[in-house]
Amino acid sequence: MPELPEVETVRRTLAPLVVGRMIVGARFGVFAGVVGTLTPDEFTARITGQRIEAVGRRAKYLFLALENGAFLMVHLRMTGQLVVADRHDSVLRFEHLAIELTEGRDLRFADQRKFGRVLLATAAEVAALNHRLGPEPLAPAFSAGALGQLLTRRPGRLKSVLLDQRVVAGLGNIYVDEALFRARLHPERAATGLTPHEVRRLHHALRTSLRQGIANRGTTFSSFHDAAGDAGGNQHHLLVYGRGRAGLPCVRCHRPLVRSVVGGRGTSSCPRCQRIEGEPSPPG
DNA sequence: TGTTATGTTGCCAT
DNA sequence: TATGGCAACATAAC
Numbered sequence: 001m002p003e004l005p006e007v008e009t010v011r012r013t014l015a016p017l018v019v020g021r022m023i024v025g026a027r028f029g030v031f032a033g034v035v036g037t038l039t040p041d042e043f044t045a046r047i048t049g050q051r052i053e054a055v056g057r058r059a060k061y062l063f064l065a066l067e068n069g070a071f072l073m074v075h076l077r078m079t080g081q082l083v084v085a086d087r088h089d090s091v092l093r094f095e096h097l098a099i100e101l102t103e104g105r106d107l108r109f110a111d112q113r114k115f116g117r118v119l120l121a122t123a124a125e126v127a128a129l130n131h132r133l134g135p136e137p138l139a140p141a142f143s144a145g146a147l148g149q150l151l152t153r154r155p156g157r158l159k160s161v162l163l164d165q166r167v168v169a170g171l172g173n174i175y176v177d178e179a180l181f182r183a184r185l186h187p188e189r190a191a192t193g194l195t196p197h198e199v200r201r202l203h204h205a206l207r208t209s210l211r212q213g214i215a216n217r218g219t220t221f222s223s224f225h226d227a228a229g230d231a232g233g234n235q236h237h238l239l240v241y242g243r244g245r246a247g248l249p250c251v252r253c254h255r256p257l258v259r260s261v262v263g264g265r266g267t268s269s270c271p272r273c274q275r276i277e278g279e280p281s282p283p284g
Numbered sequence: 285t286g287t288t289a290t291g292t293t294g295c296c297a298t
Numbered sequence: 299t300a301t302g303g304c305a306a307c308a309t310a311a312c
Contacts, residue, residue, distance in 0.1 A: 002291060060292080077292050079308080094308085113307045115292065156301070165293080172291060221291070222310085245289095264303065266289070 002076040004137070004170030005213030006224050006232065007060045010082055014227035015055040017084040018064070018107055022051045025100040034096040034109060036119045046120055047072065047099065059133050059169035063126060072099075073121045073129075074109070079223045080116025083108045112223060133169040137206050142168075144203035151191045151199065158194070159187035160263035162206075171206070173265050174219055174241045179205040180269065181240040186276040187262045187269055212237060244268030 002010070026044040028034075035043045050066040057063070062082070064072040074082060083092065085106050091098075092110040097118055099107040109118050121129075134150065135142045150168065154161045161167055162176045171179075180187050182205035185198060194202065218224055218232030221242070225231055239251055244259035250270040260267045 006291080075292085077306095078290070111307095112309070113290090113292095115306065160301085163292090174291065219291080224291075263301095 002060060002078075002080065002218075002224060003172030003175050003213070004057075004060060005175065005210055005216075005234065006218035007057055007062060007076065007170070008214050009218040009226050009232060010076075011055050011057045011062055012226075013230075014062070014082060014084065014107075017105070017227055018052045018101060019054060020051065021101040021103060021105065023047045023049065023066075023099055024102060027098040027100065029091070029096040031096045031114055034111070034114070034116070034118055036117060038120065043120060046070070052101075058130055058136070059165055060172070061129070069123050071121045071123070071126050073117075073119045073126065075117050077111070077113070077115035077117075079113045080109065080111040081223065081225055082227055083110065083225065083229055084227050085229075133165055134167045135169065137168050137170060138210055142203075142207075144200045147203045147206075148194070148196065148199040151194060154191045156191055157187065157262060158185060158189045158191045159265070159267060161191040163263065163265070168206075170210075173267075174238070175206070175209045175213060177241045177268050178209040178239055181205075181274060182209060184273050184275075186274045187260075187267050189276055240268040240270065242268060 025048055028040040032040050047066065050068055052064050053067055054065040055062065056065065060075060062074040066072065085108050087100065087104045087106050092108055094112045095108055095110040097109040101107060135146065151161065154167055159176055159180060162171050179202065183201040185202060213219060213234045216232060216234035216237055217226060219234040220231040221235060240257055244257040247256035249255065250257055250273060253270065253272045255272050257268050257270050
């Protein structure tokens with residue numbers, strides 16, 4: 001679930017709940033590997049006493065800036081959740097870490113599949129990660145021309161290239177499928193073969209899909225919740241994602257959507273509106 | 285009850 | 299070096 005709009009939704013709900021509060025301790029569940037290679041004691045010792053100064057996002061990463069210049073770098077992967085709760089609230093299902101804050105609050109990290117991580121990172125490590133990632137698709141500098149330049153250098157299928165975080169950062173399976181449908185582009189088109197007009201359509205579609213996701217506070221299928229524990233609403237506004245398997249009708253041409261596998265990822269698309277060759281036909 | 289799919293990404297082989 | 303497949307894990311649905 002957590003792609004750029006979901007992570008941004010967590011950031012927005014988390015920030016007012018933790019910024020300005022100080023870390024006073026930490027508790028661990030059975031999976032201590034959630035913090036990487038540090039032992040629970042090391043992790044706890046290094047963050048205790050630090051005030052949380054800001055909550056930032058880059059791609060699908062969240063960064064909690066600590067006053068000593070270090071960062072707590074969080075990646076939710078598939079099923080990670082970051083929730084603020086009261087100290088005495090019951091342990092969450094799949095809870096691996098509780099960072100204890102002032103005023104009796106906890107920042108809890110839960111993750112059914114144990115892929116997510118809460119890592120303590122230096123500013124240099126954060127800068128290195130930032131350097132490895134492609135541009136933020138909602139940043140003002142991310143123009144259609146910039147997208148076109150990135151795509152011309154990337155062989156491979158369009159969907160796979162868009163999912164590569166080094167090309168554009170923050171896109172995932174949901175929003176790529178949504179954007180490709182909006183742009184009427186087949187996911188298996190060669191990324192280098194788009195016309196300038198198609199690149200402009202894709203650029204607009206990406207930003208529209210992401211902005212809609214944020215406006216709806218993220219897409220919740222099962223596990224995604226914001227830092228206050230609330231589900232998102234964007235699942236009610238998806239055009240194609242998850243709809244190909246059942247062959248639900250295309251909202252544009254009303255013919256059945258199809259499911260395929262592209263780059264190992266389940267993919268929903270409209271075989272009529274998203275053609276591999278040439279311009280798609282008008283609806284009807 | 286076994287098989288398959290799931291929002292991500294890093295590793296390994298080619 | 300770039301790309302594609304798969305594993306990491308737990309669960310739900312078929």
